[in-house]
Amino acid sequence: MALDFSAIYPYLHMLFKGASITIQASLFALFCGLVLGIFVGAVRVAPFGPLRSIAAAYIYVIRGTPLLIQLFLIYFGLPSLGLNLPAFTAGVIGLTINSSGYVGEIVRGGIEAVPKGQWEASKVLGLSYMHTMRFIILPQAIRNMLPAIGNEFVTLIKESSLLSTLAITELTMVGQQVRSVTYASFETFIIVGLIYLVMTSITSLALQYVEKKWTVA
């Protein structure tokens, strides 16, 4: 059987629309997850013990459970507590929380990879904890973290396909719809896969650029 993409063409605009939903959800979760994750990671290494434990537990639970279950809990579980969220909102919140757990762990690793001598030199030069973080540790930690953060972004875009289980019309969901009308399964999902590949490639390239810029500066 030869591949015939012509059946897909009339539906391409639908796929692109789905891709734009994927991009919206991913960008949103990426940004919020990064902010929340840096916060979680910073708390994870804070000098105050109880806070540190809470952040550690948060990261542990997020990383130890499937994203799919986290999404189900938010979308199907929360209504039983009287909290009904629209599918898109629930999806983005789920992705954000999930991503923040991973980013938090990356931030922790990045901070801990800065040699102890940097803390000691800072202390002896009179810097407070906050000053040391700001001037000495974070600038070095971010450099350590960039490659892993890049990976996390790419992962996030791919995993956003799970939002299709909440009936959000993102790329994967639209792909299934297109397949069900065209019956061209192989062709449809090749196109869907290619669109994902383009999105992840652009993200990777952008991050490589940032990484290079940051290390030279």
Add this chain to the structure above:
Amino acid sequence: MQNSLNDKPSTSAPALEVRGLRKSFGSLTVLEDISLSIREGEVISVIGPSGSGKSTLARCICRLEAIDRGEVLLMGDRIDGGRHSNRDIARLVGMIFQQFNLFPHLSVIENIILSPVNILGVPAPEAEERGMALLRRVGLADKRDARPSELSGGQCQRVAIARALAMNPRILLFDEPTSALDPELVGEVLDVIADLARSGMTMMIITHEMLFAKEVSDRVLFMDAGRILEQGPPEDIFTAPKLPRTQLFLQRMLAHVGRELVEAAADERRFSHGS
């Protein structure tokens, strides 16, 4: 010889005083009943085998380690409690690390002025001017904008010394400042330290460079197993140590060096302050 280097009144108040200091890590006692006093302008070398607690002593003095018992006074002020901020301590005591601990993401001049500008509130142009003066003093004015990764170990350590001096501390602690250096780079760092000694800086130098300790210090402390076993003028300690433990240590250290090497090193370091 030492008196020609440092003409300081022996009656001045102690810059540093340690009384009955005890420090342990878990069940391991690293320092036991340490008491010592350093006059302003005095240069003290601390020698002793690895693991004798020398570094821990320096780290306790600049509060990198909390002490279990005893008192540490800088310029007559007790700093072992929690009352002093890092900033307060930094104005009293500076520390030079074996591994330099320069900030790799900052240029040489940024390393030097970071703390004066952000912690002491010195205006940036003023701090930079002073930083450049310090760089000239350690012979690295041309490295102003270099990154630490572009410098040799000896140059890094000289920058670290300039960085410590930029805070204008009353006393400088050196924790084996040349132990991480290639042998041919040791001399340039020792030159800078000797120059500081001549200028009247109060210093405590932990070192394995016996000849240097002998040349530069007013007093030498010998530590072993967490205690100060013997102390006195370098002539006494190096030529007529009282304790067998000290004798044994010096024998080993000096045998290590070899006679010709000794002479060569001494010449190279240009210690031409005989008589």
